[in-house]
Amino acid sequence: MDQFDRIFQLHRLLASRRATGVSFDDLLETLRQHDHKQTPSTLKRTLRYMRERLQAPLVHDRERGGYRYDGEAAYELPGLWFTAQELAALLILQEVLERHPLGLLSEALTPFRAKLERLLERSDTGLPGWRSRLRLLRMAARPIGSQFTVVASALARRQRLRIDYHARSDDRMAPRIVSPQRLTLYRDNWYLDAWCHTREALRIFALDRIIAAEAVAQPAQDIPELQLDQSLATSYGIFSGEPTxxxxxxxxxxxxxxxxxxxxxxxxxxxxxxxxxxxxxxxxxxxxxxxxxxxxxxxxxxxxxxxxxxxxxxxxxxxxxxxxGPADAVDTQEERPSPERQAARLRSAI
Structure with a gap:
């Protein structure tokens, strides 16, 4: 249990018990519920850090039974405490905005990104110099394709789609009428889970292989989520079908x-x-x-x-x-030298 987790757990408990206070033993027990190795000394250091570094209005009130936040205003931790998942999300956001600098989504997210960057640069709760300290590697990511907006719009509006799909498996182009069900990001690539009216079955389409797409003036056929999971999410990998x-x-x-x-x-x-x-x-x-x-x-x-x-x-x-070819074969067994070669090695060593 790191310091972030300790402070977060203590803050959540103290914020919920402003009127009564929390005893030292209760605070320690809260930490030990997440990590039994937590000690009274660790708790004391954490409380001191909250007072001195995070400016927490933390007081010990014997009449109310222990530690509490002083003052009428609710206290919140300064800045933003980032988890590993949040840092990954920030990197993805950064990548999206750099790839697509124009558009409504970029305009809406740019102020949010600026606020996150200011918080990350804080020396107390952030990660100064984070651009050079974090990186996002996508080794097998393919381009998202040109039809993402059309597909996502039809998914949101619950409309059917007419698509031209170029399958990699047989290198053939085929027109399809589909009812989009959900978008899936798998191994850094986007897929569309859809009911295919051409094949009368659930299918998974790689978004980058949808060459053309247009909405059809018909409502999409909704497939229950349980059926989607049974058909598309119970076998290994991205391929559809229940396990066999x-x-x-x-x-x-x-x-x-x-x-x-x-x-x-x-x-x-x-x-x-x-x-x-x-x-x-x-x-x-x-x-x-x-x-x-x-x-x-x-x-x-x-x-x-x-x-x-x-x-x-x-x-x-x-x-x-x-x-x-045979020339690339590697003999893993060490070749035993002939008597003549052994004698030559001895002569050269003298």
Missing amino acids: ALAVLRFSARAARWIAAETWHPQQQDTPHEDGGLTRRLPYHRSEELIMDLLRHGADVEILEPPELRQALIARLRAALASY
Whole structure:
């Protein structure tokens, strides 16, 4: 539990008990509910910091039973205390405004950004020089495409869309009539979850592959959220469809140091091993994305089940190896020198 969390928890309790006060023991118990290692000394230092650095009107009132905020006006923490999520949101906001400097959204957000920047520059609660201290890396992000505004407008107005969709899977262009359900940001790329009236099924469309889009003068067909989640959010990755198989993956001790802290699927089940390795079980429907994620772990992962997923990965590995000729092969066994070469080495060493 860091100092930010301690101050936030104490402030919330003190602000809610202005009339009665809070005993030292109650304050300590509040901290220990979040971290049992908190000590009386830590609490005393935190209270002193609140008084001296944050100018909190903190007094000890025996008649009211302990510590309280003095004065009639409500006290608020100065500045803005940023969490990791808030800092990430600020970076995304900064990126959006820099990419799209003109427009109604930019005009509305620019004053908000200026206020955030002033707060971040504070030495007591911010992060001075934050532009050089934070960065946002997007290694696989694709352009958002030209139809985002049309799609988002139809989604908000609950209208159907006529789209021209260029699928990467078969490199074909196809017209579709869809009822937009929701926009999804997945791995730094935007997707449209929609009911496809052409196929009479739920489909996921990559926004950057929607080449043209226009609203249709018909109301969108609403799909219940539970049905959306069952069809689009229960399998591994971005592919739609309810799970049809369970992958059993065995990671080495080296890979497990990272994998154990990663959430690949809400329903994943992990079994640690004595050697430090890890077995992970997770449901999936289509295997393409799962195989791509497993390939980056190379020899540090083995597919135990099901056999068809194991064979699919083996086929991809063989295809990759076939792309390299015999001259690229590396002999991992150390070559044993011949007697003649050993004698030559001895002569050169004398």
